Amino acid sequence: MTVRPVEVICLEDQQHEKCKLLGQILDRIGDKWTIMAVGALSGGPMRFNELMRRIGGVSHRMLTLTLRGLERDGMVRRTAYPTIPPKVEYELTPLGRSLTEPLAILLQWGEKHSGEIETARNVFDQSRN
Amino acid sequence: MTVRPVEVICLEDQQHEKCKLLGQILDRIGDKWTIMAVGALSGGPMRFNELMRRIGGVSHRMLTLTLRGLERDGMVRRTAYPTIPPKVEYELTPLGRSLTEPLAILLQWGEKHSGEIETARNVFDQSRN
DNA sequence: CTGTATCCTTCGAGATACTG
DNA sequence: CAGTATCTCGAAGGATACAG
Numbered sequence: 668m669t670v671r672p673v674e675v676i677c678l679e680d681q682q683h684e685k686c687k688l689l690g691q692i693l694d695r696i697g698d699k700w701t702i703m704a705v706g707a708l709s710g711g712p713m714r715f716n717e718l719m720r721r722i723g724g725v726s727h728r729m730l731t732l733t734l735r736g737l738e739r740d741g742m743v744r745r746t747a748y749p750t751i752p753p754k755v756e757y758e759l760t761p762l763g764r765s766l767t768e769p770l771a772i773l774l775q776w777g778e779k780h781s782g783e784i785e786t787a788r789n790v791f792d793q794s795r796n
Numbered sequence: 797m798t799v800r801p802v803e804v805i806c807l808e809d810q811q812h813e814k815c816k817l818l819g820q821i822l823d824r825i826g827d828k829w830t831i832m833a834v835g836a837l838s839g840g841p842m843r844f845n846e847l848m849r850r851i852g853g854v855s856h857r858m859l860t861l862t863l864r865g866l867e868r869d870g871m872v873r874r875t876a877y878p879t880i881p882p883k884v885e886y887e888l889t890p891l892g893r894s895l896t897e898p899l900a901i902l903l904q905w906g907e908k909h910s911g912e913i914e915t916a917r918n919v920f921d922q923s924r925n
Numbered sequence: 926c927t928g929t930a931t932c933c934t935t936c937g938a939g940a941t942a943c944t945g
Numbered sequence: 946c947a948g949t950a951t952c953t954c955g956a957a958g959g960a961t962a963c964a965g
Binding site: 726727729732751753 | 957961
């Protein structure tokens with residue numbers, strides 16, 4: 668049994684456990700297609716194929732898996748109408764909508780600092796031939 | 797911190813430009829080790845091996861790659877002391893520290909809603925035997 | 926239209942060993 | 946101590962075909 672230090676500093680003087688939780692959150696919602704799906708649905712309910720067209724570049728299979736994951740986590744509600752051909756609508760739940768707030772803040776950060784990052788990259792890449 | 801309407805995440809008539817930017821941000825900073833490294837460094841400068849011990853479970857190679865990426869993006873400053881054996885210190889730049897703010901907000905969201913997500917998962921898994 | 930199953934390729938990441 | 950280079954394996958994700 669190894670002894671682990673507990674006093675690991677994390678975000679804003681919190682402990683290491685916080686980082687792990689953050690990692691879990693990002694595991695859930697941090698991937699490309701999940702973000703795109705949440706973004707697309709933030710405007711209102713949408714059908715499967717419409718989502719696929721809106722997002723663009725996503726495979727049939729990955730969109731299905733992404734939506735299943737969001738549904739499982741309670742972020743998206745799936746409503747199937749037993750018509751022929753079938754019609755399925757997806758929409759954000761209140762939980763899903765609540766996610767858009769921290770994401771919007773992260774987006775603001777990105778918009779504010781993307782230039783800085785771009786510059787830093789160029790400098791870094793220059794300094795390596 | 798002002799909370800803007802959810803539509804800020806993704807404006808449909810902009811072809812998901814916002815989503816794409818958000819996707820790029822998450823590509824950069826959304827992976828497990830990057831978060832852990834930023835978290836660990838948020839407490840102050842740290843040497844390579846100390847970082848590795850603090851983070852725990854990260855391979856030598858991945859920590860190196862993670863730190864290179866952060867350095868390239870201007871989030872981390874690397875300072876090498878030409879001693880024998882070598883000593884290298886890593887620390888967050890102002891840009892890197894600024895990232896901890898939106899991350900802390902995302903973390904708060906996670907803390908607030910993790911129970912809800914857990915419940916949703918159990919319900920979903922139950923409904924599929 | 927929507928969902929699932931299968932195949933197949935690619936890529937990420939750990940292990941390891943070696944260098945300065 | 947810190948960094949780099951290979952090797953390898955397994956998982957992620959696209960393409961495709963088929964079903965309801």
